Amino acid sequence: MEMIKLDISNALTNEKVKEAYKALLPKGLECNTSLHKGDGKGSDFLGWVNLPSEVSPELLSDLQSTVDMLRRDCEFVVAIGIGGSYLGTKAVVEALSDSFAQLKGGDTPTLLYAGNHISEDYLYELLELLKGRKFGLINISKSGTTTEPALAFRLLKALLEAQEGKDFARAHIVAITDAQKGALRSLATTEGYKTYVIPDDVGGRFSVLTPVGLLPIAVAGFDIKALVQGALDMAHTLITETTAEVNLAVQYAAVRNALYLHGKKIEILANFHPKMHFIAEWWKQLFGESEGKENKGLFNAAVDLTTDLHSMGQWIQEGERNIFETFLSIETPRHKVIIPEDKADLDGLNYIAGKRVDEVNKMAEIGTRLAHLDGGVPNIRISLPELNEYYIGQLFYFFEKAVGISGYLLEVNPFDQPGVEAYKTNMFALLEKPGYEEQTAEIKKRLS
Ligand code: PA5
Numbered sequence: 418m419e420m421i422k423l424d425i426s427n428a429l430t431n432e433k434v435k436e437a438y439k440a441l442l443p444k445g446l447e448c449n450t451s452l453h454k455g456d457g458k459g460s461d462f463l464g465w466v467n468l469p470s471e472v473s474p475e476l477l478s479d480l481q482s483t484v485d486m487l488r489r490d491c492e493f494v495v496a497i498g499i500g501g502s503y504l505g506t507k508a509v510v511e512a513l514s515d516s517f518a519q520l521k522g523g524d525t526p527t528l529l530y531a532g533n534h535i536s537e538d539y540l541y542e543l544l545e546l547l548k549g550r551k552f553g554l555i556n557i558s559k560s561g562t563t564t565e566p567a568l569a570f571r572l573l574k575a576l577l578e579a580q581e582g583k584d585f586a587r588a589h590i591v592a593i594t595d596a597q598k599g600a601l602r603s604l605a606t607t608e609g610y611k612t613y614v615i616p617d618d619v620g621g622r623f624s625v626l627t628p629v630g631l632l633p634i635a636v637a638g639f640d641i642k643a644l645v646q647g648a649l650d651m652a653h654t655l656i657t658e659t660t661a662e663v664n665l666a667v668q669y670a671a672v673r674n675a676l677y678l679h680g681k682k683i684e685i686l687a688n689f690h691p692k693m694h695f696i697a698e699w700w701k702q703l704f705g706e707s708e709g710k711e712n713k714g715l716f717n718a719a720v721d722l723t724t725d726l727h728s729m730g731q732w733i734q735e736g737e738r739n740i741f742e743t744f745l746s747i748e749t750p751r752h753k754v755i756i757p758e759d760k761a762d763l764d765g766l767n768y769i770a771g772k773r774v775d776e777v778n779k780m781a782e783i784g785t786r787l788a789h790l791d792g793g794v795p796n797i798r799i800s801l802p803e804l805n806e807y808y809i810g811q812l813f814y815f816f817e818k819a820v821g822i823s824g825y826l827l828e829v830n831p832f833d834q835p836g837v838e839a840y841k842t843n844m845f846a847l848l849e850k851p852g853y854e855e856q857t858a859e860i861k862k863r864l865s
Pocket of ligand 1 (some may be wrong): 500502512557560561621622834
């Protein structure tokens with residue numbers, strides 16, 4: 418099998434950036450070693466490093482029986498979760514699904530999502546859709562206490578129980594959470610739900626290769642063994658490549674930090690296939706939550722191209738020069754569409770007749786990379802031979818390793834997320850949650 422490729426030549430056109438990159442490479446290699454030795458910051462959360470080799474045949478076969486049950490009995494399965502308990506699944510399922518799967522129908526249960534925001538209209542519309550339909554729930558929360566999924570689960574559980582009775586509900590609700598802690602663990606134990614454990618040492622945004630991602634991805638009909646195999650092969654490469662110049666994760670971490678040190682404060686992940694939109698969302702969480710702390714860190718943005726070339730393209734070409742781009746490219750699309758010849762040629766497109774649509778897309782990509790580079794936007798290119806489970810597995814692990822190294826180069830703890838508590842404290846205070854009395858009084862004073 419091939420490996421994904423990294424091209425950083427368009428990122429090193431500035432001599433100062435090149436120098437910084439060279440200086441960061443050996444440090445990056447040390448950071449990679451630290452991740453394996455466990456002697457760096459946040460070392461309690463390094464379970465993801467060896468995770469691909471720890472997905473056992475027993476776990477896979479247990480997951481398969483749950484998948485079989487849900488696929489046999491349910492028209493819809495709702496995956497409930499937010500952040501790392503949502504985005505990995507969404508990324509894989511969107512990347513690999515037929516763009517019109519929901520309209521074409523099919524024999525798998527449709528995977529739906531809830532608990533990744535607090536929109537009342539969305540929840541109303543979801544509940545309306547599920548009325549009178551057979552459905553199951555996969556409730557995912559590492560902490561087991563996150564408000565968004567807990568709220569969605571309460572509503573969906575009530576509907577399922579009212580519709581099918583307690584026994585059916587019990588048999589078709591699966592909880593994925595901590596082994597011991599949290600409200601979801603106690604709820605699942607009390608109700609007698611089937612559960613899977615998220616290991617203590619695997620943080621939410623690194624959990625896609627645990628049951629958090631594996632179960633819903635398999636329910637949606639995708640090959641989780643290939644996903645894990647891709648991650649495993651990438652893990653092997655990134656530990657055995659001990660020369661900084663050839664270790665892709667070290668290179669990517671070093672080049673983005675070199676650019677950051679020289680004024681490029683925003684990294685834009687650009688894809689050329691709308692199916693990859695949620696891979697970018699997953700990446701945004703992984704990098705944003707891991708590095709954005711202590712008033713440091715690149716801001717992670719994403720664009721879907723060529724779509725956004727007709728909106729944000731102007732800003733990227735000529736706006737403030739504090740950005741660089743990382744292009745996520747697919748070498749060969751799954752399907753072939755040839756542009757037909759048209760006798761009248763009224764649209765003037767005969768000059769591309771006979772070509773694959775993807776050839777036009779690729780020329781747009783090359784043209785964009787060059788244009789943006791000329792406009793002062795350096796770029797990196799990561800390419801996947803194809804969009805499938807195996808290469809997404811490689812990509813996931815590559816980015817996880819890279820963010821660990823990159824966070825260490827930035828001298829932050831890439832494995833915590835203290836900043837996400839601030840909004841929660843305010844929300845709980847405003848909702849007058851028991852235990853938040855002092856904060857409630859303070860916030861009321863502030864708002865009066
Ligand atoms: O990476 C993280 O830890 C977070 O983004 C979590 O994934 C997110 O907050 C959801 O948390 P939980 O799974 O505990 O509900």
